[in-house]
Amino acid sequence: MPHDYRFVPVTRADYPMLRAWLAEPHMGGWWGTPEAEIALIEEDLEGGSCDMRVVWADKPFAFVQNYPVRAYGAPHYGHLPDDAHGMDTFLGDPAYLGQGHGAGYLRARAEALFAAGIPAVVVDPDPENTAAIATYRKAGFTPVGLRPCEDGATVLVMDMWAPAADAARTDDKKDLK
Numbered sequence: 383m384p385h386d387y388r389f390v391p392v393t394r395a396d397y398p399m400l401r402a403w404l405a406e407p408h409m410g411g412w413w414g415t416p417e418a419e420i421a422l423i424e425e426d427l428e429g430g431s432c433d434m435r436v437v438w439a440d441k442p443f444a445f446v447q448n449y450p451v452r453a454y455g456a457p458h459y460g461h462l463p464d465d466a467h468g469m470d471t472f473l474g475d476p477a478y479l480g481q482g483h484g485a486g487y488l489r490a491r492a493e494a495l496f497a498a499g500i501p502a503v504v505v506d507p508d509p510e511n512t513a514a515i516a517t518y519r520k521a522g523f524t525p526v527g528l529r530p531c532e533d534g535a536t537v538l539v540m541d542m543w544a545p546a547a548d549a550a551r552t553d554d555k556k557d558l559k
Contacts, residue, residue, distance in 0.1 A: 387439060387486065387487045387490045388438040389437060389446065389491060391433075392434040392435060393427075399442060402416075403445065404419050409474075410511075412472070431453035432448070432449045433447060434447040437491075443483065444472065444487060446470070451467060451468050453468075454532065458530065458531045459504055459539070461541075466502040466541075467495055468503075468505070468506070469504070469505050470505070471487075485520035485521040489522055492542050501547035502542065502543045504540065504541040504542075505539075506539055506540070507537065507540070509528060523541060524540060524542065
Protein backbone atom coordinates (compact mmCIF):
# COMPACT_ATOMS: atom_id res chain seq x y z
CA MET A 383 0.00 0.00 0.00
CA PRO A 384 1.81 3.15 -1.15
CA HIS A 385 1.52 5.96 1.34
CA ASP A 386 3.28 9.20 2.19
CA TYR A 387 4.59 8.98 5.72
CA ARG A 388 5.87 11.90 7.75
CA PHE A 389 8.45 11.52 10.51
CA VAL A 390 7.97 14.27 13.07
CA PRO A 391 10.50 14.72 15.92
CA VAL A 392 9.20 13.52 19.29
CA THR A 393 8.43 16.22 21.87
CA ARG A 394 7.27 15.99 25.46
CA ALA A 395 3.77 16.86 24.22
CA ASP A 396 3.76 13.39 22.58
CA TYR A 397 4.25 11.54 25.88
CA PRO A 398 0.54 10.96 26.67
CA MET A 399 0.00 9.47 23.20
CA LEU A 400 3.14 7.31 23.45
CA ARG A 401 2.09 6.11 26.93
CA ALA A 402 -1.33 5.13 25.60
CA TRP A 403 0.21 3.26 22.67
CA LEU A 404 2.66 1.42 24.92
CA ALA A 405 -0.28 0.27 27.07
CA GLU A 406 -2.15 -1.24 24.09
CA PRO A 407 -2.69 -5.02 24.29
CA HIS A 408 -1.05 -5.66 20.90
CA MET A 409 2.27 -4.44 22.30
CA GLY A 410 2.34 -7.89 23.91
CA GLY A 411 5.19 -7.24 26.33
CA TRP A 412 7.75 -6.54 23.59
CA TRP A 413 8.51 -3.16 25.15
CA GLY A 414 8.84 -2.13 28.79
CA THR A 415 6.15 -0.46 30.84
CA PRO A 416 4.90 2.85 29.48
CA GLU A 417 6.56 4.76 32.34
CA ALA A 418 9.92 3.00 31.86
CA GLU A 419 9.89 3.64 28.12
CA ILE A 420 8.91 7.30 28.54
CA ALA A 421 11.81 7.68 31.01
CA LEU A 422 14.20 6.29 28.36
CA ILE A 423 12.74 8.60 25.72
CA GLU A 424 13.18 11.52 28.13
CA GLU A 425 16.87 10.62 28.63
CA ASP A 426 17.47 10.62 24.88
CA LEU A 427 15.42 13.77 24.37
CA GLU A 428 17.81 15.45 26.81
CA GLY A 429 20.82 14.81 24.59
CA GLY A 430 21.09 11.16 23.74
CA SER A 431 22.11 9.66 20.43
CA CYS A 432 18.61 8.72 19.24
CA ASP A 433 16.67 10.50 16.53
CA MET A 434 13.14 9.79 17.75
CA ARG A 435 10.14 10.34 15.52
CA VAL A 436 6.37 10.03 15.57
CA VAL A 437 5.17 8.50 12.31
CA TRP A 438 2.19 10.11 10.62
CA ALA A 439 -0.09 8.94 7.83
CA ASP A 440 -3.40 10.81 8.11
CA LYS A 441 -2.72 11.04 11.87
CA PRO A 442 0.07 9.88 14.21
CA PHE A 443 0.18 6.10 14.57
CA ALA A 444 3.72 4.85 15.30
CA PHE A 445 7.06 5.58 16.92
CA VAL A 446 10.48 5.03 15.33
CA GLN A 447 13.98 5.88 16.48
CA ASN A 448 17.39 5.44 14.93
CA TYR A 449 20.87 5.80 16.36
CA PRO A 450 24.51 5.08 15.44
CA VAL A 451 25.22 1.37 15.97
CA ARG A 452 28.15 2.09 18.29
CA ALA A 453 26.16 4.45 20.55
CA TYR A 454 24.98 1.85 23.06
CA GLY A 455 27.67 -0.84 23.02
CA ALA A 456 25.67 -3.32 20.95
CA PRO A 457 28.01 -6.27 20.22
CA HIS A 458 25.49 -7.88 17.88
CA TYR A 459 26.03 -5.03 15.40
CA GLY A 460 29.75 -5.75 15.04
CA HIS A 461 29.43 -6.68 11.36
CA LEU A 462 28.28 -3.18 10.45
CA PRO A 463 30.31 -0.07 9.62
CA ASP A 464 30.48 2.60 12.32
CA ASP A 465 28.17 4.91 10.38
CA ALA A 466 25.33 2.36 10.18
CA HIS A 467 22.23 2.97 12.30
CA GLY A 468 20.11 0.79 14.53
CA MET A 469 16.36 1.22 14.46
CA ASP A 470 13.65 0.53 17.05
CA THR A 471 9.96 0.99 16.44
CA PHE A 472 6.43 0.19 17.40
CA LEU A 473 3.12 0.72 15.65
CA GLY A 474 1.01 2.12 18.45
CA ASP A 475 -2.44 2.84 17.06
CA PRO A 476 -4.22 -0.52 16.65
CA ALA A 477 -6.41 0.93 13.87
CA TYR A 478 -3.30 0.80 11.63
CA LEU A 479 -2.47 -2.86 12.22
CA GLY A 480 -2.72 -5.41 9.41
CA GLN A 481 -2.77 -2.85 6.58
CA GLY A 482 0.87 -2.82 5.50
CA HIS A 483 1.70 0.41 7.29
CA GLY A 484 4.48 -1.14 9.39
CA ALA A 485 6.50 -2.32 6.40
CA GLY A 486 5.64 0.88 4.54
CA TYR A 487 6.93 3.35 7.11
CA LEU A 488 9.97 1.20 7.96
CA ARG A 489 10.99 1.14 4.31
CA ALA A 490 10.34 4.88 3.96
CA ARG A 491 12.41 5.66 7.06
CA ALA A 492 15.29 3.44 5.89
CA GLU A 493 15.24 5.14 2.48
CA ALA A 494 15.36 8.57 4.15
CA LEU A 495 18.39 7.45 6.17
CA PHE A 496 20.07 6.07 3.03
CA ALA A 497 19.44 9.41 1.28
CA ALA A 498 21.18 11.11 4.24
CA GLY A 499 24.27 8.93 3.71
CA ILE A 500 23.66 6.14 6.21
CA PRO A 501 24.99 2.94 4.54
CA ALA A 502 22.95 0.37 6.47
CA VAL A 503 20.09 0.10 8.94
CA VAL A 504 19.72 -2.78 11.39
CA VAL A 505 16.97 -4.06 13.68
CA ASP A 506 17.12 -6.67 16.44
CA PRO A 507 13.70 -8.17 17.20
CA ASP A 508 13.14 -10.85 19.79
CA PRO A 509 13.27 -14.15 17.83
CA GLU A 510 9.81 -15.01 19.21
CA ASN A 511 8.23 -11.82 17.85
CA THR A 512 7.15 -13.38 14.58
CA ALA A 513 4.86 -10.50 13.63
CA ALA A 514 7.70 -7.97 13.88
CA ILE A 515 10.06 -10.27 11.96
CA ALA A 516 7.51 -10.69 9.15
CA THR A 517 7.05 -6.90 8.98
CA TYR A 518 10.80 -6.29 8.87
CA ARG A 519 11.16 -8.84 6.06
CA LYS A 520 8.35 -7.16 4.13
CA ALA A 521 10.08 -3.80 4.57
CA GLY A 522 13.31 -5.22 3.08
CA PHE A 523 15.37 -6.30 6.09
CA THR A 524 17.36 -9.54 5.71
CA PRO A 525 18.09 -11.86 8.64
CA VAL A 526 21.79 -12.03 9.55
CA GLY A 527 21.49 -14.46 12.46
CA LEU A 528 20.80 -14.93 16.14
CA ARG A 529 23.21 -13.00 18.34
CA PRO A 530 23.50 -12.04 22.00
CA CYS A 531 22.86 -8.33 22.56
CA GLU A 532 24.40 -6.06 25.22
CA ASP A 533 22.15 -7.41 28.00
CA GLY A 534 22.83 -11.04 27.01
CA ALA A 535 19.39 -11.71 25.51
CA THR A 536 19.36 -13.42 22.12
CA VAL A 537 18.03 -11.28 19.28
CA LEU A 538 17.58 -11.81 15.56
CA VAL A 539 19.80 -9.32 13.77
CA MET A 540 18.29 -8.14 10.47
CA ASP A 541 19.89 -5.55 8.23
CA MET A 542 19.10 -3.48 5.15
CA TRP A 543 21.78 -1.79 3.06
CA ALA A 544 21.65 1.29 0.88
CA PRO A 545 21.97 0.07 -2.73
CA ALA A 546 25.36 1.75 -3.32
CA ALA A 547 26.76 0.53 0.02
CA ASP A 548 25.52 -3.01 -0.62
CA ALA A 549 27.16 -3.07 -4.05
CA ALA A 550 30.46 -1.91 -2.54
CA ARG A 551 30.53 -4.58 0.20
CA THR A 552 33.10 -7.32 -0.11
CA ASP A 553 32.02 -10.93 -0.45
CA ASP A 554 33.33 -11.82 3.01
CA LYS A 555 31.01 -9.22 4.58
CA LYS A 556 28.05 -10.45 2.55
CA ASP A 557 28.81 -13.98 3.76
CA LEU A 558 27.96 -12.91 7.33
CA LYS A 559 24.34 -13.30 6.34
